[in-house]
Amino acid sequence: MINLISDTVTKPTPGMLQAMLQAEVGDDVFGEDPTVNALEAKAAALFGKEAALFCPSGTMTNQIAIKVHTQPLDEVICDEYSHIYQYEVGGYAFNSGIGVNLIKGSNGKITAEQVAAAIKPVYDWLPISKLVVLENTCNKGGGSFYTLDEIRPIQEVCRERGLSLHLDGARLFNALVETGESTAAVGEVFDSISICLSKGLGAPVGSLLIGSSAFIRQARRVRKALGGGMRQAGFLAAAGIYALDHHVQRLKEDNERAKRLGQVLASQTYVDNVRPVQSNIVIFDLKAPWTAESYLEFLAERGINASAFGPQTVRFVTHLDVSEAMIDRVLEVIASV
Numbered sequence: 247m248i249n250l251i252s253d254t255v256t257k258p259t260p261g262m263l264q265a266m267l268q269a270e271v272g273d274d275v276f277g278e279d280p281t282v283n284a285l286e287a288k289a290a291a292l293f294g295k296e297a298a299l300f301c302p303s304g305t306m307t308n309q310i311a312i313k314v315h316t317q318p319l320d321e322v323i324c325d326e327y328s329h330i331y332q333y334e335v336g337g338y339a340f341n342s343g344i345g346v347n348l349i350k351g352s353n354g355k356i357t358a359e360q361v362a363a364a365i366k367p368v369y370d371w372l373p374i375s376k377l378v379v380l381e382n383t384c385n386k387g388g389g390s391f392y393t394l395d396e397i398r399p400i401q402e403v404c405r406e407r408g409l410s411l412h413l414d415g416a417r418l419f420n421a422l423v424e425t426g427e428s429t430a431a432v433g434e435v436f437d438s439i440s441i442c443l444s445k446g447l448g449a450p451v452g453s454l455l456i457g458s459s460a461f462i463r464q465a466r467r468v469r470k471a472l473g474g475g476m477r478q479a480g481f482l483a484a485a486g487i488y489a490l491d492h493h494v495q496r497l498k499e500d501n502e503r504a505k506r507l508g509q510v511l512a513s514q515t516y517v518d519n520v521r522p523v524q525s526n527i528v529i530f531d532l533k534a535p536w537t538a539e540s541y542l543e544f545l546a547e548r549g550i551n552a553s554a555f556g557p558q559t560v561r562f563v564t565h566l567d568v569s570e571a572m573i574d575r576v577l578e579v580i581a582s583v
């Protein structure tokens with residue numbers, strides 16, 4: 247089967263498995279796993295920050311960041327498509343006792359003007375706007391991405407009004423290979439950053455939360471409270487180090503392949519529209535009588551798995567385990583409908 251369901255479905259490559267098998271490990275709850283420590287130091291240095299924390303998932307890194315940046319009765323400002331709002335089970339309310347102030351952005355992206363207008367004045371009867379979360383790339387926005395020039399004015403608003411700025415960078419590197427911007431420059435504009443090793447980077451498990459020493463010290467306590475303190479996690483961290491060393495630049499190929507899929511889909515009469523393809527995600531709407539269900543069945547019968555993103559909306563995601571030959575096969579099938 248050709249699996250376009252998500253970039254989370256990748257299996258470790260032989261090189262990555264070798265690195266995992268050879269990892270030196272210890273008990274990371276005591277801070278004594280040398281491979282976890284090396285991964286955290288590597289991530290912090292990459293973004294020019296003081297510290298980092300290895301966590302089981304991107305949901306956990308985001309939830310920890312929200313918890314550390316806020317107090318109960320505060321609120322987080324984000325786009326209505328945000329992963330923290332859509333796909334984290336309402337964890338911001340459950341874990342942090344805060345509200346959410348949603349902005350209707352453009353393909354998941356919001357502007358400094360929108361953020362400035364959303365920040366609430368301080369009254370006893372209003373939640374306190376404390377945190378802004380940006381997602382880059384934006385999953386539900388069809389893999390859209392921000393450039394730093396778009397983010398800096400948002401950072402300026404946050405700085406002036408005393409809000410923290412967190413990046414949900416689950417697929418950040420899919421954006422950076424397009425913009426050519428550096429991780430150090432990203433580190434300068436955000437107070438905290440979450441990146442996933444388990445998406446396009448191809449590691450089996452794991453995400454990193456990156457920030458100041460004081461922030462990560464607190465984050466480490468919250469991770470333990472959430473049950474995310476892992477013991478000999480160096481086997482997993484080794485996969486993360488390998489991924490950062492070997493799988494970043496190749497994301498460009500995933501982005502290019504997604505663009506090819508988008509182009510061919512756009513010319514099919516059964517496709518109503520394709521969201522602009524900017525990275526490794528292709529989201530498109532079908533024309534009746536096609537439904538996502540019938541279309542996915544058609545694909546599955548021909549060896550291709552993808553996911554529904556609405557009653558008539560389908561999502562394709564390209565990744566490490568989708569080869570050039572597989573893309574050719576998908577192109578053939580989607581043109582044969």
Ligand SMILES: *Cc1c(COP(=O)(O)O)cnc(C)c1O
Pocket residue numbers: 302303304305306308329330381383384385414416417442444445453
């Ligand atoms: C996948 C993802 C996450 C984290 O997901 P986990 O499955 O918990 O690792 C966070 N934000 C975005 C935008 C994502 O796509």
